[in-house]
Amino acid sequence: MNPLKKQVGRSAVFRRTTREKNPPLVVVGSVALDILHTPNGSAGPIVGGSAVHCANGASFFAETGIVGVVGDDYPMNELDFLQKRRVNLSGLEVRPGASFLWEGRYSEGFVSRETLRTELGVFADFRPRLPESYRKPRILFLGAIHPGLQDVVLKQVARPRLVAIDTFKLWIDVARTEFMRIVKRTDLLLVNDDEVRWLTGEHNLLKGTQALHKFGPQWIVVKKGEHGSFLSSPRGLYLTHAFPVEHIVDPTGAGDAYAGGMLGYLAAQPRLNDVELRKALYWASVVGSFYVEGFGPDGLKHVTRAELNARHRQLCKMAALP
Numbered sequence: 001m002n003p004l005k006k007q008v009g010r011s012a013v014f015r016r017t018t019r020e021k022n023p024p025l026v027v028v029g030s031v032a033l034d035i036l037h038t039p040n041g042s043a044g045p046i047v048g049g050s051a052v053h054c055a056n057g058a059s060f061f062a063e064t065g066i067v068g069v070v071g072d073d074y075p076m077n078e079l080d081f082l083q084k085r086r087v088n089l090s091g092l093e094v095r096p097g098a099s100f101l102w103e104g105r106y107s108e109g110f111v112s113r114e115t116l117r118t119e120l121g122v123f124a125d126f127r128p129r130l131p132e133s134y135r136k137p138r139i140l141f142l143g144a145i146h147p148g149l150q151d152v153v154l155k156q157v158a159r160p161r162l163v164a165i166d167t168f169k170l171w172i173d174v175a176r177t178e179f180m181r182i183v184k185r186t187d188l189l190l191v192n193d194d195e196v197r198w199l200t201g202e203h204n205l206l207k208g209t210q211a212l213h214k215f216g217p218q219w220i221v222v223k224k225g226e227h228g229s230f231l232s233s234p235r236g237l238y239l240t241h242a243f244p245v246e247h248i249v250d251p252t253g254a255g256d257a258y259a260g261g262m263l264g265y266l267a268a269q270p271r272l273n274d275v276e277l278r279k280a281l282y283w284a285s286v287v288g289s290f291y292v293e294g295f296g297p298d299g300l301k302h303v304t305r306a307e308l309n310a311r312h313r314q315l316c317k318m319a320a321l322p
Helices: 050-058 076-083 121-125 147-154 169-174 176-183 193-200 205-213 254-267 274-291 305-319
Strands: 004-008 011-015 025-028 032-038 041-048 064-071 087-095 100-106 113-119 139-142 162-166 188-192 219-223 229-233 236-240
Touching: 025 050, 025 147, 025 254, 032 113, 041 050, 041 076, 041 100, 050 064, 050 076, 050 087, 050 254, 050 274, 064 121, 064 254, 076 087, 100 121, 139 147, 139 254, 147 176, 162 254, 169 176, 169 193, 188 193, 188 254, 193 205, 193 219, 205 219, 205 229, 219 254, 219 274, 229 274, 236 274, 254 274, 274 305
Parallel strands: 025 064, 025 139, 032 100, 064 087, 139 162, 162 188, 188 219
Antiparallel strands: 004 011, 011 087, 032 041, 100 113, 219 229, 229 236
8 A cells, every 4th residue: 555645744654554453563764776886886865774774684583663754756656665565754854855865886896985965954953753652662663874763763662572773983073972872771772883882992802892891782793794793792702794795786785684674573572682682693694685786675575475485595504503
């Protein structure tokens, strides 16, 4: 069913009417248009943003609610595939003006990424506003937005079973103090290896994760791209593999989809513990492997649950000890 547009003041909110229950996973982040240039060609503008990519990955496992903002130029019909996969758009505001636009270019071998253009549009004045049905989520994911906005979200929800947070270097640079205050209120922190070093000053990742635990998170997932990831908790370390991909088309959004796969799986489980986190990381790896095989969300857009399950079995077989 296509979303229905309801006017609210000067903005519009897309209301989903097919389900009334509260989504167990709520994702707050950017919803954008991306123009992508890679060694394999160019694409765009196509739908993107951390909330879209995360919900795309999570939608295989649990109903997911998006919170974000777009301009009235946004191609909402391009999100129909998400609605068909249990993504609730009632927290997505549409305001007069231009949507957040990002244009970037990847180098040969995807060694580096250059930002060519960033136009914030209506995202510059984004202040998250959660629908009532979003205010008691089982899991809350705070995407890589300004820590001040993450704080606004936390004040609108009853305490979830799990609060997960993502970041990137910009917010560590310009709002480190605010970010670390948010970290103290979270259960799960997702970072890459560079962010661990930047946050703690520790080059050794094990020392770095131990330093981050002291700020509050019970679980820390350190993402290492094609080299997999590891989970750190007070009960020890757990290493996971990345599913090997022969032909990478575009890595944009793969990290957010990885988070979505992990959190979507957890949202569907009766318990949240180290065992379930370990299982979740394998599903996350499978989701991420599909993501890099297409531009933006396209790598996962037409994947079936049967295909996801088959690749998961392959990964488990490859990672098993003889």
